[in-house]
Amino acid sequence: MRHIISILIENESGALSRVSGLFSARGYNIESLTVAPTEDTSLSRMTLVTRGNDEVIEQITKQLNKLIDVVKLIDLADAPHIERELMLVKIKTTHDSREEVKRMTDIFRGKIIDATASSFVVEMTGHSSKLDAFIHGFDEGSIIEVVRSGPTGISRGEKGLHL
Amino acid sequence: MELSGGHILVQCLKDEGVEFIFGYPGGSVLHIYDAIFQQDDVKHILVRHEQGATHSADAYARATGKTGVVLVTSGPGATNAVTGIATAYMDSIPMVIISGQVPSPVIGSDAFQEVDTVGITRPCVKHNFLVKDVNDIAETMKKAFYLASTGRPGPVLVDIPKDITDPNIKVPYKYPKKVHMRSYNPVVVGHKGQIKRAVEVMLSAQRPVIYSGGGVILGEGHKELTELTQMLGFPITNTLMGLGGYPATDKQFLGMLGMHGTYEANMAMHESDVILAVGARFDDRVTGKLAEFCPYAKIIHIDVDPSSISKTVRVDIPIVGEVKPVLEQMIELVKESKLKPSKPALEAWWQLIESWREVKCLEYDRGSLIIKPQFVIEQLYEVTNGDAYITSDVGQHQMYAAQYYHFDKPRRWINSGGLGTMGFGLPAAIGVKLAFPDADVACVTGEASIQMCIQELSTALQYNTPVKIINLNNRYMGMVRQWQEFSYQSRYSQSYMDTIPEFVKLAEAYGHVGIRVEKPADVRPALEEAFALKDRTVFLDFITDRTENVYPMIEAGKGHHDMKLRVAPGTPLNRELS
Numbered sequence: 258m259r260h261i262i263s264i265l266i267e268n269e270s271g272a273l274s275r276v277s278g279l280f281s282a283r284g285y286n287i288e289s290l291t292v293a294p295t296e297d298t299s300l301s302r303m304t305l306v307t308r309g310n311d312e313v314i315e316q317i318t319k320q321l322n323k324l325i326d327v328v329k330l331i332d333l334a335d336a337p338h339i340e341r342e343l344m345l346v347k348i349k350t351t352h353d354s355r356e357e358v359k360r361m362t363d364i365f366r367g368k369i370i371d372a373t374a375s376s377f378v379v380e381m382t383g384h385s386s387k388l389d390a391f392i393h394g395f396d397e398g399s400i401i402e403v404v405r406s407g408p409t410g411i412s413r414g415e416k417g418l419h420l
Numbered sequence: 421m422e423l424s425g426g427h428i429l430v431q432c433l434k435d436e437g438v439e440f441i442f443g444y445p446g447g448s449v450l451h452i453y454d455a456i457f458q459q460d461d462v463k464h465i466l467v468r469h470e471q472g473a474t475h476s477a478d479a480y481a482r483a484t485g486k487t488g489v490v491l492v493t494s495g496p497g498a499t500n501a502v503t504g505i506a507t508a509y510m511d512s513i514p515m516v517i518i519s520g521q522v523p524s525p526v527i528g529s530d531a532f533q534e535v536d537t538v539g540i541t542r543p544c545v546k547h548n549f550l551v552k553d554v555n556d557i558a559e560t561m562k563k564a565f566y567l568a569s570t571g572r573p574g575p576v577l578v579d580i581p582k583d584i585t586d587p588n589i590k591v592p593y594k595y596p597k598k599v600h601m602r603s604y605n606p607v608v609v610g611h612k613g614q615i616k617r618a619v620e621v622m623l624s625a626q627r628p629v630i631y632s633g634g635g636v637i638l639g640e641g642h643k644e645l646t647e648l649t650q651m652l653g654f655p656i657t658n659t660l661m662g663l664g665g666y667p668a669t670d671k672q673f674l675g676m677l678g679m680h681g682t683y684e685a686n687m688a689m690h691e692s693d694v695i696l697a698v699g700a701r702f703d704d705r706v707t708g709k710l711a712e713f714c715p716y717a718k719i720i721h722i723d724v725d726p727s728s729i730s731k732t733v734r735v736d737i738p739i740v741g742e743v744k745p746v747l748e749q750m751i752e753l754v755k756e757s758k759l760k761p762s763k764p765a766l767e768a769w770w771q772l773i774e775s776w777r778e779v780k781c782l783e784y785d786r787g788s789l790i791i792k793p794q795f796v797i798e799q800l801y802e803v804t805n806g807d808a809y810i811t812s813d814v815g816q817h818q819m820y821a822a823q824y825y826h827f828d829k830p831r832r833w834i835n836s837g838g839l840g841t842m843g844f845g846l847p848a849a850i851g852v853k854l855a856f857p858d859a860d861v862a863c864v865t866g867e868a869s870i871q872m873c874i875q876e877l878s879t880a881l882q883y884n885t886p887v888k889i890i891n892l893n894n895r896y897m898g899m900v901r902q903w904q905e906f907s908y909q910s911r912y913s914q915s916y917m918d919t920i921p922e923f924v925k926l927a928e929a930y931g932h933v934g935i936r937v938e939k940p941a942d943v944r945p946a947l948e949e950a951f952a953l954k955d956r957t958v959f960l961d962f963i964t965d966r967t968e969n970v971y972p973m974i975e976a977g978k979g980h981h982d983m984k985l986r987v988a989p990g991t992p993l994n995r996e997l998s
């Protein structure tokens with residue numbers, strides 16, 4: 258099963274490599290990993306997407322918690338949550354296809370943020386599966402480039418991941 | 421008080437109560453060495469190879485319970501230390517390693533003797549630090565000692581660029597009394613409800629076994645473990661790392677379990693209905709084939725590290741906490757409980773266990789005309805009244821020492837279990853002897869292992885650490901040869917050395933006493949002579965039976981009940997290797 262693990266980690270140099278090193282050393286897979294500072298400058302927040310059965314996920318969270326720099330973590334998949342990913346896609350356009358691309362972008366609530374005579378850049382956020390669906394709406398030849406941030410997420414309700 | 425970085429570092433060690441620092445100098449640590457020169461409180465032990473420094477510090481920690489301290493230079497000094505750091509990491513030994521680093525401004529430029537020490541050691545330390553400011557040294561050192569010695573212990577490395585210890589830059593020094601790290605809060609006492617559930621399950625068991633490991637030694641839980649075990653009347657087995665956590669000469673002790681464990685210990689595990697695992701981590705050498713591990717048992721597991729629980733074997737009642745307080749809580753509950761262990765059930769269980777004991781799985785050919793390695797260990801046990809510190813290298817000799825030296829006390833058996841590092845034994849013996857100058861210290865080794873850190877014989881002379889080296893010289897990498905005999909139709913590929921040094925001469929060249937022993941009748945007198953030479957390091961080169969194998973053995977992929985035993989009684993044990 259797919260899990261989204263949110264981690265608060267000390268904002269120290271090398272913190273990222275401790276996390277990524279743990280995954281490679283123990284043979285766990287990482288689908289995506291995003292890191293950014295938080296409102297508290299001494300902490301970073303990581304969002305990590307991984308897959309595994311319950312036993313593997315249990316070991317992953319225990320091993321992550323064991324890292325000295327990890328302050329706190331939650332597995333978002335344990336409770337209702339919201340996840341979002343940002344994507345930028347560069348799409349080849351022809352005179353005939355431009356309207357269709359615009360329409361698709363509207364349906365998926367994206368924005369066209371750059372345009373040339375033969376291309377658009379579309380910005381879109383949403384659940385990763387929505388971004389997948391958008392891309393699948395085009396034939397491969399028309400997609401020039403896809404850049405995705407990897408998912409980030411937050412739990413629903415008033416509780417938050419704080420110190 | 422204003423001090424430079426080098427002096428601060430040494431002052432931190434003093435304030436931490438450090439007695440010995442094991443190290444080797446080099447460019448990036450010269451400022452630190454200059455500070456060491458100017459004081460006598462912390463004694464520096466100059467080893468002959470950085471691997472030796474790490475093993476000596478590690479064994480000092482194993483024997484005393486204190487944190488071992490190592491100092492090495494950047495580049496090759498640090499890489500030479502890696503094997504010893506990994507050895508300590510695998511066995512959860514508290515150790516602080518200080519490594520020099522090239523000056524901060526040139527880090528990353530492939531400077532002379534630069535390696536990314538923090539990167540290289542990351543997977544084999546509990547934590548590591550790169551110090552970037554002289555003002556941070558004291559707090560970092562405090563954190564390093566705190567992390568190394570609390571929770572699940574382990575090595576912590578502090579990498580210090582040379583400019584940080586510059587003698588011309590002085591800053592105020594104060595060693596913090598306490599540190600708090602918001603990201604690190606090891607659990608101490610266990611969950612009351614879980615402990616209560618565990619005690620109920622234990623008290624209603626029909627065929628219980630206590631399986632305890634290195635955590636009991638590390639967490640000083642041997643008294644509580646002994647009390648609980650004897651209160652309950654349950655059989656108990658120890659892992660290789662747990663030996664000495666329960667008195668081996670007691671009748672409730674079944675011996676070691678696992679790959680080279682006793683028949684009775686492994687059979688009891690296999691047939692048990694309740695297992696209490698205490699500070700043990702279900703290593704593959706212990707469990708054998710996981711699918712066949714303890715098929716009938718409910719498992720209770722006490723461990724301070726949550727990630728040890730249900731890592732390889734699914735546990736029914738996990739208890740996160742330190743062995744000592746958790747066992748104390750259990751003892752209280754057992755005392756208070758109206759439920760008592762079932763006498764008839766335990767009697768029947770012990771009867772079954774006695775029938776397994778009758779197999780006498782550790783018997784060997786006592787009439788042999790060639791020295792049997794087991795015989796040497798038995799004699800060593802007698803000559804030292806079972807009270808010596810025994811360090812060991814890795815191989816068959818290590819298993820013989822574990823099987824035939826009966827450890828009644830914790831911290832007496834000092835060996836590399838998790839990493840299985842050949843070369844560990846001799847520097848380890850030196851570390852122990854420094855800690856306990858009046859105790860008997862013996863290093864059980866093999867002719868291959870001893871050559872991996874033989875240079876430390878020189879350190880032993882310089883610091884007058886008279887240890888006894890028990891070399892079980894079978895002219896083979898016996899453990900490798902045994903696997904080749906069993907699994908590769910006796911194709912002894914590279915497990916034999918065509919040239920082996922004359923150890924007696926070698927010992928003499930290093931300034932020690934060497935004795936070669938070839939006949940069983942000479943074993944005892946040689947040992948007595950060696951231990952009578954109180955102030956000399958003695959190298960005893962026992963020429964042992966090269967065909968001997970370690971039994972019992974659970975071969976890879978087999979379960980506990982599927983042990984390979986020594987040849988049936990009556991069959992000749994003196995055999996030729998094909």
Ligand SMILES: Cc1cc2nc3c(=O)[nH]c(=O)nc-3n(C[C@H](O)[C@H](O)[C@H](O)COP(=O)(O)OP(=O)(O)OC[C@H]3O[C@@H](n4cnc5c(N)ncnc54)[C@H](O)[C@@H]3O)c2cc1C
Nearest residue numbers: 633634635639660661678679680699701724743837838840
């Ligand atoms: C050639 C060779 C053969 C071997 N054969 C065998 C064999 O036959 N049988 C065998 O048993 N081993 C054998 N080993 C050793 C094996 O590889 C492991 O090192 C060993 O089994 C691990 O022991 P342990 O489970 O006690 O764990 P350790 O490595 O000692 O770990 C201790 C556990 O206790 C926990 N702990 C630490 N401190 C505390 C505390 N204060 N409170 C609570 N928990 C704590 C830790 O988190 C950890 O989980 C062999 C090794 C070699 C080199």
Ligand SMILES: Cc1ncc(C[n+]2csc(CCOP(=O)(O)OP(=O)(O)O)c2C)c(N)n1
Nearest residue numbers: 815816817842866867868869896897898899
């Ligand atoms: C550094 C290292 N290299 C290789 C091994 C693999 N190994 C395990 S036991 C052994 C042979 C040890 O031979 P010896 O020291 O003579 O002991 P014996 O088994 O003969 O008693 C080897 C090579 C190891 N454990 N450590």
Ligand SMILES: [Mg+2]
Nearest residue numbers: 866867896898
């Ligand atoms: Mg040998």
